[in-house]
Amino acid sequence: MRPRSPQARSEARWGAIFAAPALLLILTILLAPLAVLVALSVTDYRLGAITVRLVGLDNYAALLGDPVFQRSLRNTFLYVAFVLPAAVFGGLGVALLVHARIRTRTVYEVIYFLPVTSTLVAMATVWQFMLHPTLGPVTPLWMNLGFGRIDLLNDPDLALGTLALIGLWQLIGFNMVLFLAGLSAIPRELYEAAALDGARHAPDRFLRVTWPMLGPTTMFVTVTSTVTAFKVFDTVVVLTRGGPLGATETLLYILYLEGFQYFRMGYAAAMTVVLLVFLAGLSILQARVIERKVHYA
Template sequence: MMASAVAIAAPVPVVRRDRQRLIEKLAGCGFAFPAFLLLLLTNLVPLAVLLYLSFTNYELGALDTRFLGLDNFRKAVTDPVLRRSLANTFVYVAIVLPGAVGLGLLIAVLLHRRKRTRTFYEVVYFLPVTSTLIAMATVWQFILHPNLGPVNGMLRAMGFGEIAFLSEPAYVLPTLAAIGIWQLVGFNMVLFLAGLSAIPRDLYEAAEIDGCRSGIDRFLTITWPLLGPTTMFVIITTSITAFKVFDTVAVMTRGGPMGSSEVLLYAIYLEGYQYFHMGYAAALTLIFLAFVLLFSILQTFVLERRVHY
């Protein structure tokens, strides 16, 4: 903003170069300042506060706040609720990851060579990415309803018994994961399609002349190795997204039945904003952050290495 005033032509070249340096410095600082201030306020300061909180037993509205050191973290290690929610989160990721990546890849490979129908399928599969997950989760809840939902209606019609998808502890995580896959497949498909279209057509033709007879040969010789970097990227983004699962749990199960679908973010949400155990929630948040950073570091590491040919 302050740079707008300093655009006067200087007569002497030497002075002019110095002035240009100065203008650049001033303009640079001026332009960067608002963003820096906001980053400070919304990221850096909160992070510092979070770190401090995690060493205290602070509760919202509480008067006596004590410094606990690492007690919160010690508590977290043995906390059965945290253990359960971490385990649930990993089970969820373990189902969503292969599902969303594998199906995304499958759909992309099948769709890649289609000409007329490609747009149609692309729109269909991408639809869940743009739609409001909460609204669709409500609809899923209804679809999976034991008595009223069409899925159980179908099962009944085929002579199977009803399945209580959302109230049977053994089924609830796989059900939520299926919805997670439903939401992510289109996104991954588009990433894979972009990766596929970057593979030169020539290579497939050369492979065909060299004797790659079947689709499996083509896939193993060309598609899979050349899609490697894309695949790594998709795997990591999918892991992070799946690790952050919250919406479906909050709307459909609220962690139930009996905590069998309580995931990490939901546990943090309950501790922090329902029970107002700010200190403990801060410690849990840092644990959450550690996992996300682990994925992110993995990502930068892999993306650095991705130009391997």
């Protein structure tokens, strides 16, 4: 063994001591459960059951044929497909408008950010009341505009879209703050150089400076928004419980039901592995984005 300095020995010792609790937590809370999860997914384990059988990939095969799971996947993707572009471009649009304000900037920033910090369960309850067909203020407003009576949360065609709007309501302020940070990081001199170079129209400034300079922010916002939208759960529990007619059954809600209401642990584990695959795909995308960001600096 090569001789090491006292400093190196001290670092090695203290490094190990400092890292030990975190490492222990990673092992018990993250790695061990993951291993158990994958193992569970090839069994028919049910909580409290006396016997456990290995069933190979039967759970995964069952997932493929399970209409409820497929409906929840379809609902989740529909939800993401609506929330994602609206939250990204809406957040960008609001940020662009707010960034140009001087005196009123803080006011708008705070108002748009309110839903992010508020307790979603509580606010979903408020939304439920607001959208109540007879007691809430939305229905009379809607009817004043000359439309017929609607019940957004109990109409199978509208319920998922309503949840998506509430999801968007909660997410847009978060994205706005991220974009505002990105906008503040663009050097003013770039806009001045562009002005001297002849960028006289707003589209020129946006396409040559703003949009490319926001590239890393946009990708980051896209990935975080996708993950957030993917995990839609609270509003389903509070507002629809998957109904009406399964129109708002989402991946996490089904997972919750299978695992913790019906206690079909093996089946739920297989479902979780599928969720994990989606999330892994997203994080690979994000890692690529971070690489590209290094390229810029």
